[in-house]
Amino acid sequence: MDHKEFRVKAKELVDYMADYLENIRDHKVYPGVQPGYLHKRLPDHAPETPEKWDDIFKDVEDHIMPGIVHWQSPHMHAYFPALTSYPSIMGEMLSSAMNVLCFTWASSPAGTELETIAMNWLGKLLGLPECFLNEKNDSQGGGVIQTTASEATLVSLLAARTRALMELSALNPDMQSSELLGHLIAYCSDQAHSSVEKAGLIGLVRMRYIESDEHQCMRGDKLEEAILNDKAKGLVPFWVCATLGTTGSVAFDDLREIGPVCDQHSIWLHVDAAYAGSAFICPEYRHWLDGIELVDSFAFNPSKWLMVNFDCTGMWVRDSNALHRTFNVNPIYLRHENSGKAIDYMVGTQHANTRRRIETEILIKGDHEESVISDEGYPPSEESSLTDESDEDVKSQDTSHVATIQLENPNKKELLHWQIPLSRRFRALKLWFVLRNYGVSGLQKHIRESVRLAQKFEALVLADQRFEIPQPRNLGMVAFRLKGDNTLTEYLLKRLNARGYLHAVPACFKGVYVIRFTVTSQRTTNQDILDDWTEIKTVASEILKEMFG
Numbered sequence: 169m170d171h172k173e174f175r176v177k178a179k180e181l182v183d184y185m186a187d188y189l190e191n192i193r194d195h196k197v198y199p200g201v202q203p204g205y206l207h208k209r210l211p212d213h214a215p216e217t218p219e220k221w222d223d224i225f226k227d228v229e230d231h232i233m234p235g236i237v238h239w240q241s242p243h244m245h246a247y248f249p250a251l252t253s254y255p256s257i258m259g260e261m262l263s264s265a266m267n268v269l270c271f272t273w274a275s276s277p278a279g280t281e282l283e284t285i286a287m288n289w290l291g292k293l294l295g296l297p298e299c300f301l302n303e304k305n306d307s308q309g310g311g312v313i314q315t316t317a318s319e320a321t322l323v324s325l326l327a328a329r330t331r332a333l334m335e336l337s338a339l340n341p342d343m344q345s346s347e348l349l350g351h352l353i354a355y356c357s358d359q360a361h362s363s364v365e366k367a368g369l370i371g372l373v374r375m376r377y378i379e380s381d382e383h384q385c386m387r388g389d390k391l392e393e394a395i396l397n398d399k400a401k402g403l404v405p406f407w408v409c410a411t412l413g414t415t416g417s418v419a420f421d422d423l424r425e426i427g428p429v430c431d432q433h434s435i436w437l438h439v440d441a442a443y444a445g446s447a448f449i450c451p452e453y454r455h456w457l458d459g460i461e462l463v464d465s466f467a468f469n470p471s472k473w474l475m476v477n478f479d480c481t482g483m484w485v486r487d488s489n490a491l492h493r494t495f496n497v498n499p500i501y502l503r504h505e506n507s508g509k510a511i512d513y514m515v516g517t518q519h520a521n522t523r524r525r526i527e528t529e530i531l532i533k534g535d536h537e538e539s540v541i542s543d544e545g546y547p548p549s550e551e552s553s554l555t556d557e558s559d560e561d562v563k564s565q566d567t568s569h570v571a572t573i574q575l576e577n578p579n580k581k582e583l584l585h586w587q588i589p590l591s592r593r594f595r596a597l598k599l600w601f602v603l604r605n606y607g608v609s610g611l612q613k614h615i616r617e618s619v620r621l622a623q624k625f626e627a628l629v630l631a632d633q634r635f636e637i638p639q640p641r642n643l644g645m646v647a648f649r650l651k652g653d654n655t656l657t658e659y660l661l662k663r664l665n666a667r668g669y670l671h672a673v674p675a676c677f678k679g680v681y682v683i684r685f686t687v688t689s690q691r692t693t694n695q696d697i698l699d700d701w702t703e704i705k706t707v708a709s710e711i712l713k714e715m716f717g
């Protein structure tokens with residue numbers, strides 16, 4: 169495809185995309201295909217010779233579209249929202265064309281600086297305390313865009329693990345990290361997302377699940393009891409994940425109780441607000457953030473409810489050095505001059521004062537480092553080749569040296585790292601487009617409308633004696649069921665999904681099976697909710713008739 173064809177076909181594609189989204193109701197939300205359907209329809213080899221765009225695109229209509237779950241549909245009620253919007257799509261389009269990798273400031277100055285700015289805007293919009301923002305020179309806090317809430321949870325756990333191991337190894341200089349690791353223990357509620365369990369698995373640490381209360385919330389007293397028991401057994405509690413807006417029932421762990429417990433026991437407190445975090449742009453929902461001042465890291469997904477395309481998870485940390493210590497590597501090809509005014513999300517310096525500490529440390533590490541990273545100039549060009557043998561030497565020297573320094577002196581700052589991968593997309597662009605094009609008022613209106621529609625659905629369910637809502641509704645999700653045995657609700661959900669008019673998924677609260685009905689799309693109307701309810705009632709009547717006559 170040359171640029172002439174691209175200009176024509178891409179414009180057609182934009183029309184196709186707008187038609188798709190504006191006529192989304194024409195699609196059955198859930199496809200009727202069976203596993204393996206696409207393998208039967210597509211060749212098992214890539215084409216030997218170039219194919220025409222029109223032929224390729226015809227296959228989208230004929231074969232791809234029939235296998236799509238239409239997440240933007242007003243009848244999509246499964247999971248949590250994964251919304252897009254026109255400004256966000258434009259952000260994706262433009263960043264696709266530029267395809268910059270924003271790992272250091274030097275690799276894309278605008279990409280890095282826009283991320284810092286957009287994360288500050290977003291942090292202020294949520295009402296996060298100043299210590300989480302990138303704004304102040306003396307602040308060690310800051311925001312970064314991660315790919316997913318799962319990754320933010322893992323990054324937080326790994327940072328807390330490094331901090332705990334450093335403290336433990338200072339107290340037990342003769343013990344290896346692997347030995348110390350066996351003493352660490354992390355906590356979350358029994359309602360936490362599976363990604364928290366996964367973070368523990370990857371981090372090789374034990375995870376204790378705290379029994380939630382009757383409203384599915386983790387409470388401070390139960391957490392503290394578990395911590396004290398574990399300490400008595402010789403374990404070292406180091407990380408707690410609180411959830412604001414659980415996946416099953418949008419329940420909120422009590423930060424006002426949990427924060428002081430973590431503070432007292434010097435435990436890193438992470439908040440996973442993957443879905444509910446978007447609601448905090450509305451002041452009336454911020455009471456769930458009470459206690460945030462004792463939190464170490466906080467993450468939510470604008471890619472869920474805030475109409476920013478997947479992937480985009482906002483993560484804020486109180487002490488970004490904890491991340492840098494965890495992910496620090498320092499190959500020569502990533503070094504560049506940085507005045508200290510900009511963040512390098514993968515490598516580099518953050519603030520002027522941090523810069524000074526780095527320079528002090530470089531002096532400790534020796535002349536070679538100093539000459540490479542000095543403010544006086546860029547590294548010599550012959551040293552910047554990825555394949556240069558000297559690179560490998562520097563890399564291995566650095567790694568061992570850094571590890572020693574980290575363990576010896578936990579307060580020293582190193583070159584700064586914010587994430588697991590090196591490369592990062594220019595995701596700030598779509599976020600910035602959305603924040604500007606909707607404005608705060610437009611985004612708040614969107615959140616409030618979803619909640620209003622969920623309230624409407626809740627009222628419809630409560631007015632029908634055959635149904636119940638076992639847990640209070642929070643925000644845009646209603647978890648409901650047919651009264652009686654779980655199997656009734658299981659049949660109901662199975663049949664609803666098979667019909668494909670609407671799509672939902674289940675949850676189970678202490679043995680009680682429910683259907684989660686989330687208002688997802690910004691296109692959902694009163695009539696859509698009424699139509700969904702008619703569909704649910706119709707299928708429920710069929711099932712009850714079949715079961716009880």
Ligand code: PLP
Pocket residue numbers: 247248315316317318319361363411413414415440441442443469481
């Ligand atoms: N945490 C919570 C509370 C969630 O509900 C979800 C997914 O819905 C996740 C984490 C995982 O999100 P991600 O897919 O961004 O990793």
